[in-house]
Structures are given as structure tokens and as C-alpha cells.
Amino acid sequence: MSLARVGQTGWVPYATALDGVRIGYQLSGEGQPLILLAGQSNNHTWWDPVRADFSSAYQTITxxxxxxxxxxxxxxVYTTPGFAEDVVAVLDELGLPTAHVYGTSMGGRVAQWIAINHPDRVSKLILGCTSPGPAHGYERSSEIRRALADPVQGGRVLVDLMYTPQWVAANPPPYPVLGDRDMPPYAKGLHLVASNKHEAWDRLPDIIAPTLILHGSEDIFSPVANTKVLAERIPDSRVEIIQGARHAYFHECRAVASPLVLSFLGSS
Structure with a gap:
């Protein structure tokens, strides 16, 4: 295990990417490896509310x-294929020939490239609230993009895209899916460009891993219509729509979403 000194946090495990960049990672649980991939401009804390659902049965890696x-x-320049190579570097550092891969939002875009370019490394694939890219997928509206860019209301809009008002009323912040607050502004821009330029349409039929596609029925941040596009292109795939859920379906509707994932991973 490679360790690096990071600020006041002490020694932390990291993998070294192909270009020498250090990628920090976290482990929890025991069993078959399951790597969990967060959304754009977020770090591993994206998974904090639900990680225990999986680490009781799997070795979870974020x-x-x-x-x-x-x-x-x-x-x-950051790219989704480049992020995929960073994930493979973590698997290599841990000496793991294969793992289950669960990616949500931009993490789902990255997960597509892992399964495409490294088919031997992916046992089963879960793609959550994601898309094949703008050329053939369904993107959020220009109105939503403008609202998110508004420095006054953007944060409130993002919460509304992630969660239903009823859930927010019963669950006060902080919410772990609203971005890494310590992320440099230039890196946020690089993440946005990487996600926006994702385009895996032509290569999706190359995915050989059994694939579960999950989405909230009320997701307009990454429209639910993307499930049909992905399922039509990925050979061994099936779709589960979580009714009433928005983009952060895995958090708000964990009582439905996590069992669906565990059942899929446990099936033959």
C-alpha cells in the first residue's frame, strides 16, 4: 500500500495514475470488491450515507x-476515459484483478469507460442516473443550466434537483452530494468540461459485463429517458426505475435502491 502525507490528515493510501498523479482512495468492509464512483466535482463522501449498505457484504472502495x-x-485537461484509468490504477494498487463497479452521475459515465476499455476488470456494472453523452443522450435543459450557474440561487436549485421537497423538509443539511467545498475553482471547471464531453455511444455495445441501469423517475438533472438509450446499446442490461426519486435516488430512496443493487450483485 502506498501512503502519502496530506495536510493535517496524516498518512493516507493512494494509487499513482499513469501520469504520476496521486489518487486517494478509501476501503471499508470485507468480501468481493465493489468500487463506488461519485458524481462530478464530488469526492468519496458522496457515498457516506449509503456505504454501510454495501460494506456489510462487500469490500467497498471509493x-x-x-x-x-x-x-x-x-x-x-480531465476526461471521463482518463478518470477511468485513475480507477484502474486504484485497482492495480490494491492488487485486484476484477471488481464490481457502481457509478452514479459522472461516475456512471466513467464506469462505462472502465467496462469498455478494461472488460476483464469488471465483474458486474451498475450505472446510476447517468447517460451515454450529449450527442445521443438526453441532457438537462438550458433553463436548468442557467439556474445552476446563478451564484445566488444555484445551490438551492441543485438541492431541488437532487431531492424531493418532502424529503428535504424531513432531512436537514448538510447533504453529501452538492460538491467538494474545498475543490479549487479551476478543477470544478475541468470536471464540468470532462463530463460534458463524455461520448461513449459508439462503444457501449462493447460492454460485456452484466449491467443494471438505475434511475429516479423524476430526475431532470440527467433525464430518465437516458435509461432507454443505455439499455438499447448495452447488450446484457436491464433497467430499474425508482418511482418518485430525483437525481440522488441512491440516498433519498436507499431503502429501495440499495436492495436492488445487492440483489443484482448477488444473482448468478
Whole structure:
């Protein structure tokens, strides 16, 4: 295990990517490895509310994307295929030939590239609230993009896209899916460009891992219509729509979503 000194947090485990960038990662639980991939401009804390659902049966692995958390933050071009290579570097560091891969939002875009470019490394694939890219997928509206860019109301809009008002009323903040607050502004921009330029349409039929596609029925941040597009392109795939859920379906509707994932992973 490689260790690095990071600020006042002490020694932390990291993997070294192909270009020398250090990628911090976290382990919890025992069993078959399950790597959990967070959304754009977020670090591993994205998974904090639900990680225990999986680490009771699997060795869960999270990581901080380059540009976030304890990972290095180079000011250079980021891409979803490049993020996928960072994930493979973590698997290599841990000596894991294969793992289940569960990616949500931008993490689902990255997960597609892991399964495409490293088919031998992925046992089963779960794609949550994600899309194949803008050329053939369904993107959020220009109105939503403008609202998110508004420095006054953008934070409130993001909460509304993630969770239903009823759930927010019963569950006060902080919410772990609203971005890494310590992320440098330049890195946020690099993440946005990487996610926006994702385009895996032509290669999706190359995915050979059994695939579960999850989405909230009320998700307009990454429209639910993307499930049909992904399922039509990925050969061995099936779709589960979680009724009433928005983008953070895995958190608000964990009582439904986590059992669906565990059942899929446990099936033959």
C-alpha cells in the first residue's frame, strides 16, 4: 500500500495514475470488491450515507477524483476515459484483478469507460442516473443550466434537483452530494468540461459485463429517458426505475435502491 502525507490528515493510501498523479482512495468492509464512483466535482463522501449498505457484504472502495479530496489537483485537461484509468490504477494498487463497479452521475459515465476499455476488470456494472453523452443522450435543459450557474440561487436549485421537497423538509443539511467545498475553482471547471464531453455511444455495445441501469423517475438533472438509450446499446442490461426519486435516488430512496443493487450483485 502506498501512503502519502496530506495536510493535517496524516498518512493516507493512494494509487499513482499513469501520469504520476496521486489518487486517494478509501476501503471499508470485507468480501468481493465493489468500487463506488461519485458524481462530478464530488469526492468519496458522496457515498457516506449509503456505504454501510454495501460494506456489510462487500469490500467497498471509493476514491477522490483528481481535482477533489485528498487526490492531486493538476491544472490540465480531465476526461471521463482518463478518470477511468485513475480507477484502474486504484485497482492495480490494491492488487485486484476484477471488481464490481457502481457509478452514479459522472461516475456512471466513467464506469462505462472502465467496462469498455478494461472488460476483464469488471465483474458486474451498475450505472446510476447517468447517460451515454450529449450527442445521443438526453441532457438537462438550458433553463436548468442557467439556474445552476446563478451564484445566488444555484445551490438551492441543485438541492431541488437532487431531492424531493418532502424529503428535504424531513432531512436537514448538510447533504453529501452538492460538491467538494474545498475543490479549487479551476478543477470544478475541468470536471464540468470532462463530463460534458463524455461520448461513449459508439462503444457501449462493447460492454460485456452484466449491467443494471438505475434511475429516479423524476430526475431532470440527467433525464430518465437516458435509461432507454443505455439499455438499447448495452447488450446484457436491464433497467430499474425508482418511482418518485430525483437525481440522488441512491440516498433519498436507499431503502429501495440499495436492495436492488445487492440483489443484482448477488444473482448468478
Amino acid at each position: 476514491l477522490d477524483w483528481r481535482g477533489t479530496g485528498i487526490s492531486d489537483k493538476p491544472d490540465e
